[in-house]
Each structure stands twice: as structure tokens, then as C-alpha cells.
Amino acid sequence: MNDIENRLKAIDFFCSGGGMSYGMLKAGIDILAGIDIDMSCKDTYEANVKNAQFIHADVFDLREDELERKMNLTKNDNNLVLIGCSPCQFWSIINTDKTKSQKSKSLLIEFSRFVKYFMPGYVVVENVPGVLRCKEESGLSSFISWLTATGYKVHFEVHNVVDYGVPQNRKRFTLIANRVTDINIIPIKQKGEVKKVKDVIGEHNGFPRIEAGHKDKSDFLHTVPRLSDINKKRLKKVSKDGGNRLEFANDPELQLNCFIGKDEAFKDTFGRLWWDKPSPTITTKFFSISNGRFTHPEEDRALSLREGATLQSFPKDYKFIGTNIAAIARMIGNAVPPEYATAIGKAIIKSQKNAI
Template identity: 75%
Template sequence: MKKKNEYIHHSNKLKAVDFFCSGGGMSFGMQEAGIQIIAGIDFDENCKTTYEANIKGAEFIHADVFDLKEKELEQKLSLKRNDNELVLIGCSPCQFWSIINTDKTKSAKSKNLLAEFSRFVKYFRPGYVVVENVPGVLRRKEESGLNDFIEWLKNNGYENPHFKVHNVNDYGVPQSRKRFTLIATRISQDEIKPLELEGKKAVVKDVLGTDKGFPKIEPGHKDKTDFLHTATNISDINKKRLQKVKKDGGNRLGFANDPELQLKCFEGNEESFKDTFGRLWWNRPSPTITTKFFSISNGRFVHPEEDRALSLREGATLQSFPLTYKFKGTSVANIARMIGNAVPPKYATALGKAIIQNYNNAV
């Protein structure tokens, strides 16, 4: 077993470039584990202020990966090829492979992002490679390019890649969220698995509520501080609906028998979309925090007790961002997109610690 100071000493040698970094969930979690983040790359310039406010010492590169060239990145960041201490991370936007039934025309370009990321892996041949995405990438591994990528890794020194769907709730995140994760290395033959936390799994009441620093607020509350305990407003009829939804896990069936409140689309159709207008349970992990978690009609995103949607800070907390994380954006929807698309930092820390452990055993 390595001593603590030795663990930190070794971990500081590892450095990472985070492709598709968004607001920095993966970068922050890796940094917390002890891996230095050199840069984050994203085509959405809206992420720059948030990323730079939280990922100290890292450069934000505004670039479309389709246009970015390997040599250009090599020169910009003074990267070396075949560097055992380099980690390349690719958590590409994944709407195309998501099971959520959305229009795929807008996201069609994103289906090729894994192939674009693999260009950089093949060029730099880093010590470590991390890919995180929706489970659909694995289910459709031929179409997504995952199969070809895994075969290339195995044939080029990354002999024992770990690729599996994990639930982030097993790693300290108070949310049920299944994510595909690949971790590969060419400096050892050991399979690297994210480090699970022992003991009780985190649930909503562990992180939310007035006793956890979240004062009661009304719908439409605007928090102009960095805490961002901001909740969207709702119509009067929706306020009446939420008053009839049972506290702690109730759903829209609470108002189904009220002709004034029942939605036409659900008349005679009580079994579908029951999470709409649904409350979180205190004693369960939250459902997957999506980019629309601020809306009561887009899933089970109603506060367990208060008659409102989750606030921005509550959504971020359920994603395991620390309360001090600063989100900068032009609108509620803009900030919520960064939060919902993020890799939960505590899960990223579990990945980072597993990589550090592997590195310490190999050197």
C-alpha cells in the first residue's frame, strides 16, 4: 500500500486533456483525484467562463474537434507523443445515442465524435485513455465506432481495456445515472475499474433540504449570488397541480381525478409518463439529472416537499458538484445544459483515483 504522501507525489505527474469538457465536471473530478488538467476543449464558447472559474491552471480551448488537427494541439500544449503520464479524456455529447426519444437530426453530427477523438489517441498514444458516454454507445457499438476503437486499442498496446456501463450512484453520486465508461492503458496489463465507495449509497436527503443549506423558496425565485438557488416560475394551474402531488415521491396521479387539473393528453392514459410532475423521494437517489431538470413537465424534477421544480444549485448538487462550484451562463436553460450534460465530478474522481492507483503500481 502506498503512503499518502507518496500517492500524492506520483499523482502529480499525471496530466490530462479533457475533450468535450463542457462546464468542467470531468476535469474537476479528475483534479480532485490528483491529476493535473492541462486543458479542456469544447466547441461551445458559453462553457469557457464556467470552466476557467473552476478548473485552476487549465487552458480552455474553444475548438470544434472536427476542425482541430493533432499537430496543432501538440504545439499549442507542448504535448509529447507516447507519454506514459498523459491522459486523454473524451466525453463527447451523446444525444444521438441516447434512448431519450428526441429529434436526432440536430445531433447527427455527434455520432461521429468518438471517431474524431480516436484520431488524437492514435496520434499521441497516451499512457491512459478515458471515454464516458451514454449506454447506447455500447448497445450500438458497431454504428458508434466503439467496436473499431476497442479493437485498435487492443492491437496497439492497450491490451486489457475496461468498458462497461456503471451506475454513478455506486461512486458517491446521489443520483441513479447509468453511463458507459472505457478506461485503457498501455503501461500495464491490469484492467482499470472505477473505485466504488463502500457503505450506504447516497440519496437525496443526504445533500438537499433546509438542513443542508437550501432555504425554502417559491417558484420563480431568482438567486443573484454564486449559490444560484434559482427556480423557474410556474403557472397558477401548475401550482394547484403540485399542491395535489403527494410529498416525497408522489406523481401526477395525485390530480388525475380533478377535471380542472387533469391534462388532456393523459385522460384515459394513466400509465404513461408518470414521472411528469413527479416529486423526488428523500430516501432514494434522484433520477438522472437531464438538461431540463429545471422543468416540472420534463421528468421527475419536483422538489420532495416544496411546490416547485429543482433549483439550479439543487440539480448541480445531485450531479455531485460542490456547493462552491461557480456556474456562469446567460440563462437558466444555458446553465442547466452545462449541469445536465456534465460527468458527475464524484464519478470522475473515482475514475481518476483508479488511474492513479494503476500508475503508482506500474512505476
């Protein structure tokens, strides 16, 4: 067989703005399509994942034979990769209100329908670690049992993406299954020291100093929300490079009522990133200083949209298209870091080459 016949191709379920698709494409896997219920992701996905089709669909309603016809897929294709990085709010330790995210707990079960129908050569699942803690309820346990019984070799583990070229501490459950070889496929770690905040953002990395409220109308999107006067005063009290809210806790004007007597709780709130460490997990609210340690290491403002994307390992020319800061930040925070996706993709390609 020639290289074209052996070219791996993927369908990315729950693709959002394309972090997984982009990273897999960078590794050398063709992306046939991304599927998502959120139409607001379409423009961003298509602007960055070249030649892939965006399919607007609710996976609960999408039928296997419908996808088969639409994408001209065949069953038992050794070169097909099915990817399912379902929204994970229900299993996240961050989200305490589970009522809004109730539907998301069954997404893995819906994804498994397509795996069972197509029997692809490779399967990738990426999610929060909580899906492993609740593997019975999430459907993960029965899915792994089915994969194993059907002849798939299954690797599943919680990995920290900081070990794979992402300048961020972010633990993610990852499953890679394959029926092409009898070898476990494990994401390929990056050699050398882990990347730190100072390696990717700051003036020396092409991020000009800006004030809170700065709007960048270029594609670079070095945009950051405004701050209230009292929050500006609070940040002036927080020391550069890793300071936290305890530095204004004894000021009656600046201390927040919700933190009185709770110095040990939520210490990262209003906290600054450290230059010499990886960032904390970039959430969908990374543009807000009151939602975690999301204050710039030395400037008195939250992280900009582009800084958050860069800490998620998106390239600086990745185009994010959205109606407002919150919508774009949600795409960034929910994304699979592209560099981590590349580490998964390279491992699959390496395994395939060894099998040929």
C-alpha cells in the first residue's frame, strides 16, 4: 500500500472551535469533519481546520447511517479515527450545579453508538478526570468492557497536558483504543523541561502591555475586559509574579465580604500567574480575575483572549470568531489543547506505521 492509502482520517465529535482537530491535523491525520451542536463554533472551526466539513448536529438525533452516507464512510476501516471529546460539565469538579449539564452526562454513551456501528481502527476519548471517578454512571466502564471484548487494545489514564508541550497544568482523562495492533497507544511526551508562562506570553513574546478594557480589533485578539475601580485598587495590592488576594485581606475597603474569615478558601481568586511556572487550568472564565488565578503576572488586568489561547497552546495565528469575549473564551477554555492533541495523533501514526 502507498502512503495515500494508509493515510489516517478522523471524524471529531463535539469539535467546538477545533482544538483537537487542529492538533490531529498538525500531527498528520486528515480531518474529514467536525460535529457540534453549537453553531457559533462553525466559523472558527472552518477558518482553522482546512478542508474539514463542519456538521451542525445534536449527537442525540444524529443517526449512524446518516453520517455514513454524508461522509461516505465504510465500516471496519483500519484508517478511520473516531474522536469523542464530549462537553464535560456534569463530571467536572468545578461545576457545582449539575442541573444545566444533566444532558452532557450521556454524551459518551451516544458517541459509543458510532464506534460500535463503524468499528474504526482507532478511537480517542478525552474528558475531565471525573468521568473516570464515575465510570459506571458515565458509561465509561461498559464502553471499555465492550472495546476490550471486541478486540481493541485500550489505554486509558489521566494525563497532565503540561508533559506534552502545553504551558499549563491541566489533568485530562484520555482513552486511546485500537484494533490494528496489540500495543497500547500512549500520547508521546515532549522531551526537555516543561513550558512555563514566561516561555509563551509577555512583551518578549509579542504581547504588548495593555490596560484593562483594551479592545484589539485585529485577529490577534489581545482583548481584555474592563475592571471596576475597586478591583483596580485590589490588583495594585497584589504583588507581581504570583501574589494573591491575602495581600488586601486586611484592608476593610478592599476585602470581599464573602472571604471574611475564609483566608484558606479560594486563594487563587484575584491571584497572579507566576512567570516561572506553567499556568493553572485555563477555564472558560479565564478573562475574569474573580474566577481563579487569572491575573497577569505583572500587569493589573486579567489575561487577554490571546494569552488564554496561547496558554492552551493554540498558535498565535489561530482565528477565533465570536460575538463577544465570553463566547470566544468559552471556545478557548473548553478546547483540547492542540499540542496535546498532536501528541495523541503522533502516537497513533507511529503505531500505524509499525503495524504496516
